[in-house]
Amino acid sequence: MAGTLAEKVWNDHLVRRGSNGEPDLIYIDLHLLHEVTSPQAFEGLRLAGRQVRRTDLTMATEDHNTPTLDIDLPIADLTSRTQIDTLRNNAKEFGVRIHSLGDADQGIVHQVGPQLGLTQPGMTVVCGDSHTSTHGAFGGLAFGIGTSEVEHVLATQTLPLQPFKTMAINVHGELPPGTTSKDIILAIIAKIGTGGGQGYVLEYRGEAIRKLSMEARMTICNMSIEAGARAGMIAPDDTTFEYLKGRPHAPEGADWDAAVEYWRTLKTDDDAVFDTEVDLNASDLEPFVTWGTNPGQGLPLSANVPVPEEIADENDRIAAERAIEYMGLTPGQPLRDIKVDTVFMGSCTNGRIEDLRTIAKVIKGHVKHPDVRVLVVPASARVRLQAEAEGLDQIFKDFGAEWRNAGCSMCLGMNPDQLAPGERSASTSNRNFEGRQGKGGRTHLVSPLVAAATAIRGTLSSVADLAENDPSFANLDIDAIDGSPLAPLDPNLIVQV
């Protein structure tokens, strides 16, 4: 029977089909843990006298609370320290692999899985974190779960689930220079809305998607959740296999061949039917930024802050009014005139090596705008090491940016990296909710290219804007940055550090 990619992966993990409205029982291939959503799950196991069923399919890292400075000193914040200590103790007690602060494989859970080669096509991946959808870029079903589900997976390695609906997002054409996969996903969310994907697994398809690098695909799948979707996925292809080959946990020898043979079957059949389809033309895209307080409140950078009176839908109008007020903006004001205090480059959306290379390429030989604070936080310690091996850290430091240790950092401000009330950021992360980056903080979601240009000009800017004052930027070969098959994390480079 013809099936979509999502249905194939689902069926391959069916332990038991539910009848009479009972959910299906789905097997979980990889369970990732971090310090925030796991403590009560472990305690639940302890209370019921249960064990972790498959420690060999489970792994933990520390990311949400970790400081990005002085990581060799005790963590100052008591809550953060307790959460991290609890994770360490639980990992020890139950025999779970953990990558702690100071370890080269520590980092944001959604970077560490792929970089170790643990995330592979056709897998089911779960984590107590909504951005688990990132792993869908490899062609598996990956989704966030709640704490009681974390406990459920720890105890049984399965989850009772109701089938999802499927939505195809066809991205046609070619991305224009200066735009990135971040602009694709921000445009998709603005188009279908923050609830548009509710109940669906999104499959991103089309020419523009096929041309993206693995890391650029991760950026797109990462933000599926911001459209309300349960998960996002992209069918695996040679780009995927190339990224995986040689990684520590990638299959080897005959296993590799068997795996690739299976992986090649992981695509939606030509005659399969999606519950819904959405089309988008990448060639029409411009750099996209958000102006409001949810990721769906975004517009091309050349646009103006919306005028609420002109919005027909009453709910949208009220939401816009509130967002504009919170964000301290003026209706009708050009987005380009918005001044920022902080530029945050990092997170599981855009804190990977390609993102850092992209930014470095733009800012090399320049200094940041004097009024702007620039924070660069690699997604994992390995990404940091690789950036240092490539000399990117020096480019950032010369630019005037703060070069930090790995973690979630200002993406959610659980550690000391926060916005002060009223402060405004351009951020490469994924959520611009009220107070997300610190109480009273104001967030504009942007691509790495826009982040770089904004750090130079001090107002929301594209790379094209840079050329207005400085013609040297006109020759910048930026269309080759995002979407090109850049070398993956190179183990040899790391050894030389």
Next chain:
Amino acid sequence: MEKFTTHTGVGVPLRRSNVDTDQIIPAVYLKRVTRTGFEDALFAAWRSDPEFVLNQDEYRSGSVLVAGPDFGTGSSREHAVWALKDYGFKAVFASRFADIFRGNSGKQGLLAGIMAQEDIELLWKILETKPGTEITVDLEQRTATADDVTVPFQLDDYTRWRLMEGLDDIGLTLQHEEDIAAFEAKRASYKPKTLPAKHLPKVDIEAARPA
């Protein structure tokens, strides 16, 4: 999870509608890493008010909560159910519940029964005229009795069965242990495992320092 057939305990009238999960347990308590011991967090904001129902001696030991409509709305935090259970509540009745709250309750062995608003009013009256009155909840019959008044409540068959069997989600899944083991036996050998751990070479990470 304990099996639930009948329960008798002091009824607590909570004459408020739209009690959201922030009121059941404020966000500051979410930082904890434990799963039990949330009794002090339950209705924390209201507990400082001496007039609040749980601060009155007759109701303090309550275990059956009779609440206004739309109980458990707002954020999906599972802590709301933990807090109610930790305090000692075994059952909550309201004319309407938020879906997620009701789902979480069923999974964790807290009975969330839907009761007609007029029956709720009837129980409120009894509990308020004679504070400390006990309510007997009969899950088999799906009724609640206070004094000589017996009123029905609704609970879907599946949740009722689970509560009566004392099966939590995990217990339920583990009834299919054989299916899980059979699935594991035929899983492809090339699928990755986290253990034994494979790494790139070990490297020292230097700590970034404040500028």
